Amino acid sequence: IDQDGGKIAAFLKNAWAKEPVLVVAPIIGRLDIILPLLSPYTDHTVMINQAILQLPAPSETRGMADVPATPDCQRPSLEWLKKL
Secondary structure: OHHHHHHHHHHHHHHHHHOHHHHHHHHHHHHHHHHHHHOOHHHHHHHHHHHOOOOOOOOOOOHHHHOOOOOOOOOOOOHHHHOO
């Protein structure tokens, strides 16, 4: 196992010397997946998305008849957002 670690370290050192962009790009790609889970704004985004009314898009053939005029379900309030 020690030899494999040495090979990986040598590979990364060589890759960093020749093409640092190719070393940094996968790291940034993985951070793109992890950071939203750690962000405090994720919770607010979820709360805003739950409070916004999601209406179905009207189809071109039926016109606006399939979009309800008033929502049937109760949505959470956005008062917390005004207090931020």
